[in-house]
Amino acid sequence: MATSAPHALRTPFLRNPTLSLSSKPTLSSVFPVSLSSRRRASPRLVVVLSAARLDAKPTVLVAEKLGEAGLDLLKEFANVDCSYNLSPEELCTKISLCDALIVRSGTKVSREVFESSGGRLKVVGRAGVGIDNVDLGAATEFGCLVVNAPTANTVAAAEHGIALLTAMARNVAQADASVKAGKWQRNKYVGVSLVGKTLAVMGFGKVGSEVARRAKGLGMHVIAHDPYAPADRARAIGVELVSFDEALASADFISLHMPLTPATSKVLNDETFAKMKKGVRIVNVARGGVIDEDALVRALDGGIVAQAALDVFTVEPPPQGNTLVLHERVTATPHLGASTMEAQEGVAVEIAEAVVGALKGELAATAVNAPMVPAEVLTELKPYVVLAEKLGRLAVQLVAGGSGVKTVKVSYASARAPDDLDTRLLRAMITKGLIEPISDVFVNLVNADFTAKQRGLRITEERTVLDGSPESPLDSIQVQIANVESKFASAISESGEITVEGRVKDGVPHLTKVGSFEVDVSLEGSIILCRQVDQPGMIGQVGSILGEENVNVSFMSVGRIAPRKQAVMAIGVDDQPSKSSLKRIGGVPAIEEFVFLKL
Numbered sequence: 001m002a003t004s005a006p007h008a009l010r011t012p013f014l015r016n017p018t019l020s021l022s023s024k025p026t027l028s029s030v031f032p033v034s035l036s037s038r039r040r041a042s043p044r045l046v047v048v049l050s051a052a053r054l055d056a057k058p059t060v061l062v063a064e065k066l067g068e069a070g071l072d073l074l075k076e077f078a079n080v081d082c083s084y085n086l087s088p089e090e091l092c093t094k095i096s097l098c099d100a101l102i103v104r105s106g107t108k109v110s111r112e113v114f115e116s117s118g119g120r121l122k123v124v125g126r127a128g129v130g131i132d133n134v135d136l137g138a139a140t141e142f143g144c145l146v147v148n149a150p151t152a153n154t155v156a157a158a159e160h161g162i163a164l165l166t167a168m169a170r171n172v173a174q175a176d177a178s179v180k181a182g183k184w185q186r187n188k189y190v191g192v193s194l195v196g197k198t199l200a201v202m203g204f205g206k207v208g209s210e211v212a213r214r215a216k217g218l219g220m221h222v223i224a225h226d227p228y229a230p231a232d233r234a235r236a237i238g239v240e241l242v243s244f245d246e247a248l249a250s251a252d253f254i255s256l257h258m259p260l261t262p263a264t265s266k267v268l269n270d271e272t273f274a275k276m277k278k279g280v281r282i283v284n285v286a287r288g289g290v291i292d293e294d295a296l297v298r299a300l301d302g303g304i305v306a307q308a309a310l311d312v313f314t315v316e317p318p319p320q321g322n323t324l325v326l327h328e329r330v331t332a333t334p335h336l337g338a339s340t341m342e343a344q345e346g347v348a349v350e351i352a353e354a355v356v357g358a359l360k361g362e363l364a365a366t367a368v369n370a371p372m373v374p375a376e377v378l379t380e381l382k383p384y385v386v387l388a389e390k391l392g393r394l395a396v397q398l399v400a401g402g403s404g405v406k407t408v409k410v411s412y413a414s415a416r417a418p419d420d421l422d423t424r425l426l427r428a429m430i431t432k433g434l435i436e437p438i439s440d441v442f443v444n445l446v447n448a449d450f451t452a453k454q455r456g457l458r459i460t461e462e463r464t465v466l467d468g469s470p471e472s473p474l475d476s477i478q479v480q481i482a483n484v485e486s487k488f489a490s491a492i493s494e495s496g497e498i499t500v501e502g503r504v505k506d507g508v509p510h511l512t513k514v515g516s517f518e519v520d521v522s523l524e525g526s527i528i529l530c531r532q533v534d535q536p537g538m539i540g541q542v543g544s545i546l547g548e549e550n551v552n553v554s555f556m557s558v559g560r561i562a563p564r565k566q567a568v569m570a571i572g573v574d575d576q577p578s579k580s581s582l583k584r585i586g587g588v589p590a591i592e593e594f595v596f597l598k599l
């Protein structure tokens with residue numbers, strides 16, 4: 001046996017005293033709508049979006065121009081509202097009527113948008129790669145999934161990078177303007193050759209590696225800087241990965257292909273320009289914000305940078321009269337990297353499939369703010385996902401007081417190797433089960449960790465590695481809440497925590513342990529737990545009370561410490577017993593305590 005404790009969340013607990021046990025978890029609350037559809041989501045990777053049930057046709061707001069093929073796909077499933085050029089205020093007004101929003105780079109999806117949605121917005125689809133225009137923190141907080149379309153415009157962006165590189169080197173744009181102005185300036189527009197020159201690709205991801213491949217075809221010596229890129233992928237196309245300073249110091253051309261993050265913001269600035277070769281030429285088809293644009297103007301004027309070709313700007317469109325855009329040695333395009341017919345059709349289909357899939361609960365691989373779970377893992381974990389949520393719900397309903405629900409320990413027993421079980425989904429569902437019955441917060445896979453953290457709920461996970469064949473992913477899940485009192489004293493285990501444990505049997509989740517008592521009751525309907533002195537006739541007595549009240553009993557199981565000592569009886573019921581029947585059960589002399597728990 002071996003254990004590991006990989007995950008912990010800690011902050012002060014903000015307890016919401018509201019108790020609402022009304023919502024009943026079903027498979028469809030985790031997988032919101034039927035999984036059947038004409039078009040199935042990509043079988044690559046999927047993540048579950050625990051969205052609100054969408055009984056009516058959902059509404060998708062398309063806020064920027066999207067390819068026809070994508071619109072057609074959306075229209076098969078949803079009401080589609082194409083409203084382009086909305087002001088921020090108009091977007092905030094419209095959003096409360098929408099289940100999904102699709103944007104490109106021109107729309108700011110700010111915190112106000114999520115706040116204004118009133119909880120209805122479940123998916124934001126970014127028809128492209130960069131999600132720097134979406135407030136991901138706010139999306140996560142509001143339980144809204146963000147998906148992007150990361151692959152369909154890669155080649156278009158790389159081709160545009162090469163177009164800018166070659167056009168800049170040969171002054172194509174400037175010479176064209178000059179000829180159109182009636183001039184013939186052959187000496188003025190002598191260019192530089194690319195062959196044999198060193199190109200530093202900054203950010204060796206999808207676009208960067210395609211640029212590198214093409215630049216090698218032009219006879220350039222290509223190096224790359226990317227702290228996170230695998231060296232073998234670079235080596236495979238004959239590119240050497242180098243340090244940031246080395247890239248700056250040796251490049252004749254620098255092409256930027258990293259995302260805009262706090263770490264890359266203004267990464268080209270006065271200090272870093274000073275490290276470059278005199279006469280360096282810069283291409284940017286990534287994001288304007290990775291360059292300090294004022295510093296670039298200084299570097300152009302100071303002779304460090306000979307030329308720049310820019311597709312992206314810190315503010316888009318850049319203000320009229322912008323010094324950088326108007327600079328003679330700058331070639332500018334209006335964020336055209338992804339703008340080919342082919343890429344736009346591809347992106348539109350990619351994002352439409354992702355958004356429709358997400359609304360159906362079968363999201364494709366491109367979730368940006370939620371863990372992605374491989375499809376085959378998800379299929380295997382489905383019954384355990386239900387078990388996890390129900391154990392969370394049971395455990396929290398057993399709490400009577402104490403210092404609040406702050407510390408929860410989850411133990412997974414499995415014969416699988418520790419790195420062969422992805423527990424993020426299970427943790428999210430336990431969190432959902434723990435929080436939803438005691439709050440009005442809607443918890444899903446997107447916001448589970450955030451919500452737990454906000455409420456000061458610390459969830460630690462522990463793995464117990466069992467011997468034997470790892471056919472099923474899990475043997476059991478145990479949920480323990482520490483430092484609390486219980487309404488059902490027998491639910492407190494010898495080590496002092498409220499303890500519930502369950503397993504999946506024939507695809508159905510079962511409660512198999514309460515406190516130190518072994519029971520076996522299927523987790524369907526609701527449960528009555530009774531502790532009594534172990535003696536004949538107890539099952540009959542309680543069963544007949546429920547029968548008289550027309551409450552259907554689905555399961556009964558008795559767990560005892562020793563014959564004729566204390567026993568715990570777990571009774572599964574299809575319907576909620578009336579107050580009077582619960583009172584009658586409590587009145588049976590041998591019953592020492594009992595509790596009714598809604599699943």
Ligand SMILES: NC(=O)C1=CN([C@@H]2O[C@H](COP(=O)(O)OP(=O)(O)OC[C@H]3O[C@@H](n4cnc5c(N)ncnc54)[C@H](O)[C@@H]3O)[C@@H](O)[C@H]2O)C=CC1
Nearest residue numbers: 130157203204205206207226228257258259285286337338
């Ligand atoms: N101009 C346009 O129309 C388009 C622009 N883009 C932009 O191009 C950029 C790259 O896109 P993809 O290649 O698809 O993304 P990607 O995620 O495949 O590649 C980005 C690479 O940058 C690397 N990176 C992250 N931080 C870095 C750092 N500090 N220094 C160096 N490398 C770093 C990552 O490890 C990754 O390999 C994104 O900013 C995207 O928004 C993408 C498509 C079209």
Ligand SMILES: O=C(O)C(=O)COP(=O)(O)O
Nearest residue numbers: 104105127128129130338
């Ligand atoms: O995909 C990206 O990151 C892009 O920058 C493309 O932007 P766009 O969809 O053309 O507004």
